Amino acid sequence: MHIIDVLVFLVFTGGIVLMGSLFYSKDTSAKEFTNAGRSIPGWVVGMSIFSTFVSSISYLGNPGKAYASDWNPFVFGISIPIACWIAAKWFVPFYRNHDSVSAYAFLEERFGPWARIYASACYLLTQVARMGSILFLLAMPMNILMGWDLRTVIIITSIAIIFYSMLGGMKAVIWTEAIQGFILIGGALVCLGVLMFSMPEGPMQAIQIGWDTLDEAGRNKFSLGSFSLTDLSHSTFWVCLIYGVFINLQNYGIDQNYVQRYHTAKTEREAKNAALFGGWLYIPVSALFFLIGTCLFSYYKVFPDAQVAAFEAAGKTDYVFPYFMVHSLPTGLTGLLIASVFAAGMSTVATSVTSCSTILLTDYWMRMRKHVHRKGHDHSRGIGDKEHLMVLKLGSVLIGVLGICVALALVNVDSILDAWWKLSSIFSGGMLGLFLLGYLSTKVKNIHAVIGVLCGFAVIAWISAWNWIGLPNPGLHEYLAIVLGTMTIFIVGFALVLFIPVKKK
Structure with missing residues (x-):
């Protein structure tokens, strides 16, 4: 790897960690740590929601799926407008008017403690599985790029993310996510441009090859899958669409990652606009990632590569995009693309760390420590508040460690996107x-x-x-x-x- 690429990568990635660390304040209360004092502009919250959607699962997993098959998983994104419209109309006002920052406090009010514990436990399992998937995909480019051990990169990256999440809380996470959102979009656009203009016959050749390549069912690389209404055993258009509707309704309706962001916006109106903006922005960016995967397929049809063929034979199509970054991009752009992959993953992992630590405090610790609700010890700057902050920070470390363990267990998985979708469907x-x-x-x-x-x-x-x-x-x-x-x-x-x-x- 050229020294310029190393410098570009270190500047972007190190800058994100530094920026997050700058939000540290000795006077931060537990309430400010979890909802940023309701001081974040709506557009920043919207970019944060978008960045939560676009993790390394999207950045590397989606191109990998498009390269290996077609655009069927893109159908998942088509369902998002339904969920974000419902969120803006009903979910945002509901949660903004609720006392607790926890998404699951309402369930206890309706059905008792068991409902809150059940839902929060499912959420924690889902987020740990997601963190593991993302941390693995973060480490993959560095493994190909530098030959570094996957496990070592996973551990070092996790420590950096946990560090700035612990220091700055929700405010640090949201502002860094907004910046990371711009980095990842810019990096993806640059990569697509390089891919398309590298084709001997011009940009349209990449599209044409994908259009003309048919699978056994006669569908090309841009196919959204079978439209059969009777086949429920495969990932058809309708199976993927209905899955997306339910997952995204769950994301916007009861996922702590999103609910906690509704609380951070300055006003209810800005929170509603943030929900809509973050959801709608994901659709064109998701299409961008799938187009990259299709163009990668066309590129390696025109310029065959033995290592890429080996990835295909082993079923490791998630490795093709990082391999292209390392071996086919001009000097400087490789560092930018690797930094954008890290930006996508770091933003989502930081979100999970902070949101999970909030749940550990509100739904578990505070229930076991009922005496903290005595006068002067609930959301005050006394002993109770210091204890809450300590639980939030220790909870961040615990969740980070669990995410590392899952990432290490996923090292030999063929498709991270498939693995994550199956795990999220089960743990939800x-x-x-x-x-x-x-x-x-x-x-x-x-x-x-x-x-x-x-x-x-x-x-x-x-x-x-x-x-x-x-x-x-x-x-x-x-x-x-x-x-x-x-x-x-x-x-x-x-x-x-x-x-x-x-x-x-």
């Missing part, structure tokens, strides 16, 4: 169904919700792990686990109101 656990039960009807009581969740969990286990637990194959794709799990919780909970009436106290 139908949280959206429980939230909708409490949000849409006051008639649904604790007993109805408990039975609904148990039924939903059984459905998720059946679809996701039928072969492990000795059940017959349901003939459904794993992406549908969260869809059917959510619907089961919701339908069973409502139906039980008719059969198990609960008298008012």
Whole structure:
């Protein structure tokens, strides 16, 4: 790697860590650590939401999928406008008017402590799995670039992210994410330009090759998948779309990463605009990543490479984009692209670290330490507030370590995008169904919700792990686990109101 690329990478990456560290203040309270004092401009919050969407899973996983197959996973992004519109109209006002920064405090009010613990535990599992996937993808370019050990890069990167997340809290995370958003978009645009203008017959040759290349089903590289309404065992257009609708409704409706950002905007109006802006911006940027993957396919059709062929044979198509960065970009641009990959991953991991530590404080520690609610010890600058800050920072370290462990376990996985989507579908656990039960009807009581969740969990286990637990194959794709799990919780909970009436106290 040229010294100029090293300097570009270090300047961009080191600058992000330094910027996040500058938000450190000895006078920061636990409340300011978790909601930034409701002082962040709406456009910055919107860029932060966008950056949370665009992790290294998108930056490397999406091009890898487009290179290996087609644009079917892009359908996931098409569903986002539905979710962000619902969020701006109902979710943002609901959470802004709620006392707690935790997304799951409402569930305790409706159904009791078990509901809050269940949802927050599912959230923590989901975020740890996501962090592990992203940390692995962050380390991959440096492994190809420098020959550095994947495990070493994962650990060092994690320490840097945890460091500035601990120091500056939510304010540091959101402002650095906004800057990282611009870096990752700029880097992707530059890479696409280099790819397309490197083709011997001009930019349109990259498009034409992708259009003319057909798979066994006769679909080209730009295909959004099969439109069959009866095939639910494969990732068809409709399976991917319905999965995206449910996942994104869950993201905007009950994911602490997003809910916590609603609290950081200056006004409710700015929070609504942030939700819309962050969601809509993801669609063209997501298309940009898939186009890069298709152009990579065309590029290596015209310029065959033995190492790329080896990646294909091993099923390691996620490695093709980093390999192109290292071996085909002009000096200086390689460092910029690697920095943009790091920007995408660091922003999302920092978000998960801060949001998870907030949940550990609000949903676990403060429940076990009821005496902190005594006068002078709740969100004050006394002993209670110092204790809260300490829990937030230690929680950041704990979550970071768990993320490292997952990343190390994913080193031999073929497709990180597939792995992450399956894990998120399982760990999400139908949280959206429980939230909708409490949000849409006051008639649904604790007993109805408990039975609904148990039924939903059984459905998720059946679809996701039928072969492990000795059940017959349901003939459904794993992406549908969260869809059917959510619907089961919701339908069973409502139906039980008719059969198990609960008298008012």
